[in-house]
Amino acid sequence: MISIDRVSKQFETSRARRHLALSDISLSVARGEFVSILGPSGCGKSTLLYIVGGFVEQSSGAVIVDDNPVTGPGPDRGPVFQEFALFPWKTVLGNVMYGLDQRGMPKDEALARSRELLTMVKLSGYENFYPKELSGGMKQRVAIARTLAYRPNILLMDEPFGALDAHTRTKLQNDLLGIWEKDRKTVLFVTHSVEEAVFLSDRVVMMTSSPGRIKDIIKINLPRPRERAALLLNRRYQDYVVEIEKMMDEQPETRVS
Amino acid sequence: MSPRVSNTFDMAIGVIPIALLIALWQGIAMSGAAPPSLLPPPGVVFGRFLQQIVSPAYLEHAYVTLYRLFVGFGIAVLAGVTFGILMTGSKAVASIVRPIVRVLAPVPKIALYPAFTLTLGYDDASKIALVIADAMFPILLATYQGALAVEPKLAWSARAAGVSPLKTLFTVILPAAMPSVLTGCRIGLIISCIVVFLAEMITSTDGLGHLLVRAARNFQTVDMFVPLITISILGLLLNAAFNALRRYLLRGFPEEK
Structure with a gap:
C-alpha cells in the first residue's frame, strides 16, 4: 500500500525564485490497485511519481510504502520511464x-x-x-x-507510452493490462491521455497545475478484464471520458515551466 | 556507398596530402635550397628507416619509448577515469579534487620534468611520471563532464533494481559516459606520444627521442629523421588501434555524425 501524506515540492528556479511544483498532496493507493495520475504537462505529476520512487526528495510531507517511509529507491518500487x-x-x-x-x-x-x-x-x-x-x-x-x-510490488509508470505512435500505444496498453491481470501489482500510472487513464485504471486522480494539486479523484466502475474493442462501445466508458475531458478543459492552460 | 568501400575511399584520399608533403620535401631537397647534408632527400631517409626497423639495437630504443608511453598512458587512464567518476558520485571527493585540478591542470607539465629527473632519476620513472602528469587531466575532465551529463533516469533504473550507489557509479554512469571518456583518452594518447618523445629529447640515455637528439648533435641528419618517421607511424598505428577499440566499446551507442 502507498500512502502519500501532505507532500509538497518546491524547486529553486534559475531566477532564484521558488516554484511550488506540488502542494499538499495526499493520496492512498491500495494493494493491487491501478491508479492513474492525469494532468496537463507541468502539473508535477511526474515529480510526484519520482518522490514515491525515492528518486526526488519532497520538500515536506511523507510517503509511506507498506509501513516504511520512503527515503530512497528500492526494488519494491519499479519505475518505467517515457524515455x-x-x-x-x-x-x-x-x-x-x-x-x-x-x-x-x-x-x-x-x-x-x-x-x-x-x-x-x-x-x-x-x-x-x-x-x-x-x-x-x-x-x-x-x-x-x-x-x-x-x-517489484509496485510499478511506477511515467507516461510510459507517451513517446509511441497511436497504434503501438494501444497495443502496449492491451499487453500491459494482460500482464497486470496475472498478478495485479499496485500501479501508479502517470499520463496526460484521458482515454488511457480510463481504459487502464481503477481510479483516476486529476491534477491541476501551478501549483500541482489534486483536483478530483474519479472511481472507474468498469468490469475487468477489460477489452478495448468492447469498451469503446460501452456507454459508461464514453461517459467517463467525456466527463473527465470536460473537467480537464475547465482548468486554464498554464505555461510549461 | 557501403561503409567499407567509403572507408577505403577515404583512406585513399587521405594518402594524397601526405604524398604531396613528401613530394614537397623531395622538391626542396632537389632544388639545392638546402644542402643534402642538412636536408637529406626522403628516399635516403626511408631507406635508412627500413634498414633500422629490422635492426635489434634500434628496435630496443623503440621498445623503451613504447614501454614508457603505454605505462604512463595506462596509469593516466586509470587515475583520470577513477577520479573523474568518483568526483561525480561524491561531493566530498569533488570538493577535494576540483581545486587540485584547477591549480595543476594549466601548469605546463614539462616544467616539472627537471624535478621529476632529480627525484625519480634519469630512467623510466621520470618519463612515465611526466606522461601521467600531462595525459591525466584531459582524461579526468572528460570523464567528469561526461558522467555529469548522463541521463539521471539510467542511474535511477539501476538504483530501483537494488544496486548500490557505488556499484551504479561504475556499472551505469561510467559505461554511459564512455563516449566522452574515450574522447578524453584519445587526447591523452596524443599528448602521451608527444610528451614521452619530448622527455627523451631533454634527458635520456635511450629511446627514440634520445636517438633523434644524439643524431642531430652529431650532424647525422639521416638518422635524425628516422625516429621522427618512426614516431609518426607509431602514432598512426596507435590511432587505428584506438579507433577499433572505440568502435567495439561503443557498438551499442547510436552512431555519431
Whole structure:
C-alpha cells in the first residue's frame, strides 16, 4: 500500500525564485490497485511519481510504502520511464539481466528469469539485439521486462507510452493490462491521455497545475478484464471520458515551466 | 556507398596530402635550397628507416619509448577515469579534487620534468611520471563532464533494481559516459606520444627521442629523421588501434555524425 501524506515540492528556479511544483498532496493507493495520475504537462505529476520512487526528495510531507517511509529507491518500487532509459551498451538480454546480476542471482537462474520475461513481453528472439536496433514500442517492452525482472510490488509508470505512435500505444496498453491481470501489482500510472487513464485504471486522480494539486479523484466502475474493442462501445466508458475531458478543459492552460 | 568501400575511399584520399608533403620535401631537397647534408632527400631517409626497423639495437630504443608511453598512458587512464567518476558520485571527493585540478591542470607539465629527473632519476620513472602528469587531466575532465551529463533516469533504473550507489557509479554512469571518456583518452594518447618523445629529447640515455637528439648533435641528419618517421607511424598505428577499440566499446551507442 502507498500512502502519500501532505507532500509538497518546491524547486529553486534559475531566477532564484521558488516554484511550488506540488502542494499538499495526499493520496492512498491500495494493494493491487491501478491508479492513474492525469494532468496537463507541468502539473508535477511526474515529480510526484519520482518522490514515491525515492528518486526526488519532497520538500515536506511523507510517503509511506507498506509501513516504511520512503527515503530512497528500492526494488519494491519499479519505475518505467517515457524515455525507456535502457542501457545502450547492453543487449536486450543484458538490460533485463542487469539488476538480477548485480544483486548476485546465479547466472543460470538470472538467464532463465530474463528469458521468461522477454517471452512475456513478446520479445523472445531479440535477446542479442542492442536497444538502438529496436523500435520505440520494443524498447519500452524491454524496459518493462527489466523492471518486472526484480519483482517489484509496485510499478511506477511515467507516461510510459507517451513517446509511441497511436497504434503501438494501444497495443502496449492491451499487453500491459494482460500482464497486470496475472498478478495485479499496485500501479501508479502517470499520463496526460484521458482515454488511457480510463481504459487502464481503477481510479483516476486529476491534477491541476501551478501549483500541482489534486483536483478530483474519479472511481472507474468498469468490469475487468477489460477489452478495448468492447469498451469503446460501452456507454459508461464514453461517459467517463467525456466527463473527465470536460473537467480537464475547465482548468486554464498554464505555461510549461 | 557501403561503409567499407567509403572507408577505403577515404583512406585513399587521405594518402594524397601526405604524398604531396613528401613530394614537397623531395622538391626542396632537389632544388639545392638546402644542402643534402642538412636536408637529406626522403628516399635516403626511408631507406635508412627500413634498414633500422629490422635492426635489434634500434628496435630496443623503440621498445623503451613504447614501454614508457603505454605505462604512463595506462596509469593516466586509470587515475583520470577513477577520479573523474568518483568526483561525480561524491561531493566530498569533488570538493577535494576540483581545486587540485584547477591549480595543476594549466601548469605546463614539462616544467616539472627537471624535478621529476632529480627525484625519480634519469630512467623510466621520470618519463612515465611526466606522461601521467600531462595525459591525466584531459582524461579526468572528460570523464567528469561526461558522467555529469548522463541521463539521471539510467542511474535511477539501476538504483530501483537494488544496486548500490557505488556499484551504479561504475556499472551505469561510467559505461554511459564512455563516449566522452574515450574522447578524453584519445587526447591523452596524443599528448602521451608527444610528451614521452619530448622527455627523451631533454634527458635520456635511450629511446627514440634520445636517438633523434644524439643524431642531430652529431650532424647525422639521416638518422635524425628516422625516429621522427618512426614516431609518426607509431602514432598512426596507435590511432587505428584506438579507433577499433572505440568502435567495439561503443557498438551499442547510436552512431555519431
